Amino acid sequence: MAVPDKIQTWQMVRPWSKDRETGKVTEGLLEKKEIPVPELQPGESLVEIAGCGVCHTDLGYFYDGVPTVSKPPLTLGHEISGTVVAGDLEGKDVIIPAVMPCNRCPICEGGRGNRCLAQKMPGNSLGIYGGFSSHIVVPSQDLCVIEDRKGLPLSHYAVVADAVTTPYQAAMRADLKEGDRVVVIGCTGGVGVYMTQMAKALGASFVIGIARSQEKLERALKYGADAVINSRDKDAKAVQGEFREICKSNDLPHNWGWKIFEVSGTSAGQEMALRLLSFVGKLVVVGFGMAKNEYSISRLMAFDAEIIGTWGCLPQYYPVVLELVQSGKIQIEPFLETRPMSTIQEAFEEAHSGKLMRRIVLEPDF
Template identity: 30%
Template sequence: MLHKVRGVVSLKEGAPVELTDILVPDPGPGEALVAVQACGVCHTDLAYRDGEINDQFPFLLGHEAAGVVESVGDGVTDVEPGDFVVLNWRAVCGRCRACKRGEQQYCFDTHNARQPMTLEDGTPLSPALGIGAFADKTLVAAGQCTKVDPDVEPDVAGLLGCGAMAGIGAAINTAPVRRGDTVAVIGCGGVGSAAIAGAEIAGARRIIAVDVDPRKLNWAGRFGATDLVNARHGDPVEAIRAFTDGFGADVVVDAVGRPETYRQAFYARDLAGTVVLVGVPSPEATLELPLLDVFGRGGALKSSWYGDCLPSRDFPMLVDLHQQGRIDLEEFVTERIAVDQVETAFTKMNAGEVLRSVVMFR
């Protein structure tokens, strides 16, 4: 059976997205059909629209989502119809060398649904990050569904599907930030603000937020930053050192992903400190650092992919922390919008006016 639903589709590079009818099949073996309740508008969706990920148009956009399992295919045992789930884009295989050594968060063979969702004329759609959740329903691999407490609001829970988890995980999983550490975060959009929230959860004693936009610095303060640095008004490296007794921070998170911000992160850390790159670089970006400085400063240079998260472990934990009032995921939601307002949300995102616009389907 095919389900005819509304979906936000990018047909051509750089062209405005369109809300159109799409066809979603019933789940096959190992798959789940999910009725989407909420989906955040992430910068990655805009990158798909603009051809910055690949050229496999048309794309069905949306991936930062929560909803209810409607049906499952043969062999699915971990979720069942009626389960409230957050969707993730890294369904682990359980068989690769990373999984076999107990490091499923680094799975080298993650997978998605095998059946395509299509336009009405049968043209296959490429779902963003293997999810495609700017739609009333989407088809995913069952392993992409993580059950969480159904009492949490879907617009809040869905944020864990990408940006919030990437930033929080960069702090608590990748770094990891330790109690009493000093932390600096360069770039205070959605991912950077989440890294600040993660550093606070981990017990950092000082959290220094760096950006060039006063609005983003204001957001950073709401998530737990103790010190704010506007990089337009001076050298952020010197500012971070000034806030850390001249030494530099124990952990510096680069949530921008540009060569210049990475160099700032590298030199703003203490000796034997840690740099975490969580901002996604452009394909043409290159980095030059004196190799003697890399050797002489010691420490660790790490990349964080999806916050090195294991969804089955981290999503329920963060929902619990939100419900206990220890992390306010609601703060990430700037506005709730209808599914036909995604293109407008992209414009607001580019202008730095929102942390997250969230599409509501109910």
Template identity: 30%
Template sequence: MSVEAIPDPVPGPGEVVVKVAACGICASDLHFIHGEMPLPAPTPLTMGHEPSGTIAAVGPDVPVWREGDPVSLHAGKVCMACARCAAGRLEECRNPQVMGIHYDGAWAEFVRVPWYSMARIPPGVSFEHAAIACDAVSTPYAALIDRGTVRPGERVGIWGIGGLGTHAVQIARMAGASFVVAVDPIEAARERARAVGADLALDPSEDVPGAIRDATHGRGLDLAVDAIGRSAVVRQAMFSLERGGRIVLMGQSMESLDAGPILFLSFLGTSILGHLGYSKAHLEQVLDLIATGRLDLSRSISDRLPLERVQEGVERLTSKEESTVRLVVLPNGEPPAPGS
């Protein structure tokens, strides 16, 4: 990784250029930087898929949006070539591209995006919170509410209490879960999980299924979310579930899944559900929930770094020595207050 000067992007038809106010550093960025997952785009590539900012330039054929509008950026582009795109089902595109992975992202002063990828930031939401609303909050929101179909009164477990997992605990509470358990090897992460609403926080080296059965009168969980992407987590989650329970795979890795004996899954009627990302509707709902105070992100910004120090942020997240929710990069200095 290096920080280099490149020409400012110019918007083409249907595109805008956004002056980036803030952009999160995500654990999934690390997998690509460290070569654990294959990067689908040729390098050099500008990473960063969790940005907010202000529209700096509007290209031809862009509806409604104007220079100066404050926006969160959904990290996706559609292919406009598959059968679903041709049918106008853009949200269901078969070959979606992800910002900062397939095309240049927002660890930069300016980023070029399609007009349909933007969501307006509601009054009162800071640029930092509007940035992490993309992915760090919207992905667990989509994973729990849509993919995991969490219902009021259900018992929910979250494995991995980092950026996405911390918000998953909050979303489970907000959705009306009657019991939320958080599992993480780091004490500071377990403490944070309790502070944001977990009823129980466990170290994965403990007898997690046993502790969950004790705490739920022998019943276990309706929904388990793996925010890490490990077979060991899925097996532990599987043995923590109530009959008919669901596991949502929210963490990404190249590890092969070994979820234990198929007979157990069949006998217990367990569903294992893959999940990636979030839709524009999720992002807009999350921004509204932040604006109305239903979702409190006051603990979510762990540190703020200028663009020159993005590498330091990546190293800090890699070392796992500190338990962070989100480190954010501020490429254009201190962002303005919302609405100013």
């Protein structure tokens, strides 16, 4: 197959920054570059990238001062699908897991490899390499092979690398079971739309979605949510009041057993989540933000409740998630759009504005 001389890539030369003393803002810079193809080591594959999703995490690195493990310049992008053109699995279409464990350390051996400390994440900790490129070299062991594209463009499968799999791991952390009652806070975001569908696909009996965009909330009602709460201009107490109303009119208990997924990463969302957490409930923190919250943790003791963090997704779950997508239990088509990778700057800006209805998947057009 075609092995390139060079990798074409859109590097983040520098992220946006603000000088602490002078307050002077330096604009972030993405630049098209040519970089050498790293020599393939045993156990590695060279993947020709079909698509790479623009994730909130990338925007955090570029705009909001969240540091990457590898220092810039590096290429962002960790939501990747493509075709292996050299190395193991040559000729196969694959999804590259957003985080790839070392598979050797005690954390990995203990079944918690999604948070392995030696893990590699493209666009963050895989040297300078990331998904907004023509090609990438990755460990082969955990690649998820797509044997049959089922008529979908390969690039669309990029969203499975992170946006769809992260909710599956979160559901496993919550021990989500048939008949569970679920709240998804931030149910309309890039990961939230799949968290909502995932809860339903795994058998939740009632799913309440909370977010601020009415248009997106109405869409959520078609994709997993049984009821929605528009939290725009409402405080946590008002949201809790609406939550209780919904419980009452659906004959559901409001004060026990709810599994709450906080996907927004905002302080308002986290405050709502803490407020809704009640007896024998679980709160799973899926979204990332820099907010700090105040909470009386003794409530957990009184409630016999849990707050759980979740990070990425174990590669072993990817085939299960792929099956959920290919069987139609989880819909990806209504939630993504593809664009040429050369529009990366505009794509980042639009995604950062938060107004997009669909996640952008960039397709290489070097």
